[in-house]
Amino acid sequence: MDVVVAARSLIADTLAFHLLFITFGVALPLIISATELYGLVKKRPRAIKLAHTWSKALVILFIAGAVSGTIVGLQFSLLWPTFMALAGQVVGVAFALEGFAFLIEALFLSVYMLSWNRFKPWQHWLCSLPIVLGSLTSAYFITTVNAWMNTPQGFNLNAQGEPININTHQAIFNPAVGTETSHSILAYMLAASLVLAAVYAWIVLRHKLEPKLKARVLKLVASLAAVALVFALLVGFTGDRSGKFLAKNEPLKLAAAEGLQTTSNSVPLLVGGVVDGDHIKYAITVPNLLSWLATGDIHGQVKGLDSAPSKDRPPLVVHYFFDGMVAIGSLAIVVTLAYVAANKWRPSWAASKPLLIAIIACGVLGLVAVELGWMLTEFGRQPYVIKGIMRTTEAATSSKVAIHFAYVFPLFYLVLFVLTIVGLKKTVKPTEALK
Amino acid sequence: MNFADASLVIVSVLFGVYGVFCAVESGIALTMLWPKLGGPPKNRKKLAFTPLWEVTNVFLVFGFIGFAVLFSNGLKEVSSAVLSTLSVGFIALLTRACLALYIFYQSKSQVSNSVKALFLLSNLAIPLSFTGAGAYLLTGQTFWQSATGWLLMLAGFLGLLSIGLAFNSTRRGLISNLFAGWLLVLCFAVPRQLANVGGDLRAPSPLAVFVLVSGLLLLATAINDARKTRSWVRYYAVAISFFAPLSLILSIHPYLVAGKLSLDDAFGAQAYALVVLTGLVAALPLVGVGFYVFAKLLKMPALDKRR
Numbered sequence: 163m164d165v166v167v168a169a170r171s172l173i174a175d176t177l178a179f180h181l182l183f184i185t186f187g188v189a190l191p192l193i194i195s196a197t198e199l200y201g202l203v204k205k206r207p208r209a210i211k212l213a214h215t216w217s218k219a220l221v222i223l224f225i226a227g228a229v230s231g232t233i234v235g236l237q238f239s240l241l242w243p244t245f246m247a248l249a250g251q252v253v254g255v256a257f258a259l260e261g262f263a264f265l266i267e268a269l270f271l272s273v274y275m276l277s278w279n280r281f282k283p284w285q286h287w288l289c290s291l292p293i294v295l296g297s298l299t300s301a302y303f304i305t306t307v308n309a310w311m312n313t314p315q316g317f318n319l320n321a322q323g324e325p326i327n328i329n330t331h332q333a334i335f336n337p338a339v340g341t342e343t344s345h346s347i348l349a350y351m352l353a354a355s356l357v358l359a360a361v362y363a364w365i366v367l368r369h370k371l372e373p374k375l376k377a378r379v380l381k382l383v384a385s386l387a388a389v390a391l392v393f394a395l396l397v398g399f400t401g402d403r404s405g406k407f408l409a410k411n412e413p414l415k416l417a418a419a420e421g422l423q424t425t426s427n428s429v430p431l432l433v434g435g436v437v438d439g440d441h442i443k444y445a446i447t448v449p450n451l452l453s454w455l456a457t458g459d460i461h462g463q464v465k466g467l468d469s470a471p472s473k474d475r476p477p478l479v480v481h482y483f484f485d486g487m488v489a490i491g492s493l494a495i496v497v498t499l500a501y502v503a504a505n506k507w508r509p510s511w512a513a514s515k516p517l518l519i520a521i522i523a524c525g526v527l528g529l530v531a532v533e534l535g536w537m538l539t540e541f542g543r544q545p546y547v548i549k550g551i552m553r554t555t556e557a558a559t560s561s562k563v564a565i566h567f568a569y570v571f572p573l574f575y576l577v578l579f580v581l582t583i584v585g586l587k588k589t590v591k592p593t594e595a596l597k
Numbered sequence: 598m599n600f601a602d603a604s605l606v607i608v609s610v611l612f613g614v615y616g617v618f619c620a621v622e623s624g625i626a627l628t629m630l631w632p633k634l635g636g637p638p639k640n641r642k643k644l645a646f647t648p649l650w651e652v653t654n655v656f657l658v659f660g661f662i663g664f665a666v667l668f669s670n671g672l673k674e675v676s677s678a679v680l681s682t683l684s685v686g687f688i689a690l691l692t693r694a695c696l697a698l699y700i701f702y703q704s705k706s707q708v709s710n711s712v713k714a715l716f717l718l719s720n721l722a723i724p725l726s727f728t729g730a731g732a733y734l735l736t737g738q739t740f741w742q743s744a745t746g747w748l749l750m751l752a753g754f755l756g757l758l759s760i761g762l763a764f765n766s767t768r769r770g771l772i773s774n775l776f777a778g779w780l781l782v783l784c785f786a787v788p789r790q791l792a793n794v795g796g797d798l799r800a801p802s803p804l805a806v807f808v809l810v811s812g813l814l815l816l817a818t819a820i821n822d823a824r825k826t827r828s829w830v831r832y833y834a835v836a837i838s839f840f841a842p843l844s845l846i847l848s849i850h851p852y853l854v855a856g857k858l859s860l861d862d863a864f865g866a867q868a869y870a871l872v873v874l875t876g877l878v879a880a881l882p883l884v885g886v887g888f889y890v891f892a893k894l895l896k897m898p899a900l901d902k903r904r
Contacts, residue, residue, distance in 0.1 A: 224651070225694065225697070225698065226698075228654055229691065231658075232654040233691070235658040235661060235662055236657075236683065236687060239672065239676060240680050243676040246666065247665075248669075250662070250667075251669055254666040258659070261659050265655045265883070268652045269652060269884070269887040272891050273887070273890055559677055560673075560677055561676070561677040563680045567687075567688075571688075571691075574695070575691070577691075577695050578694055578695050581699055584698075584702065
């Protein structure tokens, strides 16, 4: 293992682990706040209890997310010093703002947790608003940095490769920020609501519940599926916008995702298949669909990998990530729609094993899709860490120490993951609020 | 004072704040392992196992990212030299999180002494790894390569024990002795050794001020102890944890890494410095208010028990 590979493995492990928890850290505050508000407005004490139960889970997930987030911040500086030297000067402010947003979230989460049954109900709900604000803005600002890595602007480089004429405002509001932040934050919402639905579907399948409780749990699964459906449709919409954005601003990423070697018109979409060298074999071909998705015109031109020298092209492995992410998103729409429809018109189907298993599968796959989406973003930008400006090999540390630690960290993440799950199982009683 | 100097102060303060939080938690870990030291009040123990405690990580990230961004031109050299030391700190950070979760979810009697000892070790290792990185800045060598490095690590260790016990123990005599020992190492042994290693201290005045302030605080502690009035050691210890890194790092001015890298050569971003400074001015009181409200809530009875 060389130093660059070790540095990439270390940051990849940390980010993959961190993503599992920040998905909930970003989405759960909004879901909890909305549930508590619903309970207060409609005078439904069970909804308020449910918000309380979920907030206990949030605390545990928040701790794991905060620790891994801290390590992400430190690894950026230590493993990618050349990257931080440039990014810090141009978009360092976004890092700082993310930190302050996290600070607000952590402060109010503590007050929120301790003030259940200590503050009056509406006062307590008001405490949830800064948590929602903190979680969304911290996600927004940190994604801004990634968006800037994809479409860097707001500076020039002098002859020594140092940034000059820095315009922080232009750097933070770069072209990719709108599509990337909206798509990723909505994807977290989708994944979190799918996981919640999956947990309750699992309870129905695994435990013998008394009929009244079972009916309530199934109703909750249906409500969460409906919420997931809304988010899935929004994710689909922002995904379409992202695709069009990629075609225009990051054509190589899209070309690699579709294995498109030459710039052409009327380009088909490849579904599935196996990457074999420079091509994708055995894929199902849907005529003209990529042209339409990328340009809005079935005969539109899509740039291929030949538009850049071979040393600047991303690996075709991103085809798997792209297909996996889109397939899971589509599956989520179908399954949640089917569940909501079944609950409305065929309630016995909503309690059936196949539909509940499908919901559970979507819960797991939702998190996989979040990981795949970020893998597409990162691998699709290679061999650059800042597109067109800095190669990954230039950005990494030269210290060989990184190689040893690349083997150690995954073990610790595994232990922390297991302990977090054990903590959740010990602390959170998901059906208590519904009794 | 120019922007580079101000940035150094900002980063130093951020690490100082983080150091205090780390020390407080180390004290909790220490008294959990050895209850005879006089355990912390129940409320304080609760405080260390909540999301609010994770606020402390923000100061670490701010300090670290702040250093990386503000001194971006020197980052490559510094990061290569301290990567191994700080990676141990990262592992300790993960270990601490694992153990905190474990301890939190086990009943008191189920937590073995080995787990408590590991929790204490991980709590000490995090700030000590940053002390090790600081030793590199002050000596231009990794801490294990020189006696000064080891001495600085000893100073860090004594500081953690002093602050930790000052906040979490009732053993007043022990705390005062530890505090005095810490000041002796910091005020006399470290500057003397630094002068030997570095050849000359370019700006000895910050250290002179530090020695004077420390001497006065030591005297105040002794008077407190003799008169058996309220002990202020914990506040003195916090003050020293801010003063010490600041005066040590300013003593090698205009260098960031002694003899190797000057502050001006290493300094990068002004915009970031302004945002961090403004943010901190707003954030520090907010954190204070947060802890205050939280402590009040811990004592507040539930709504249904109020009359």
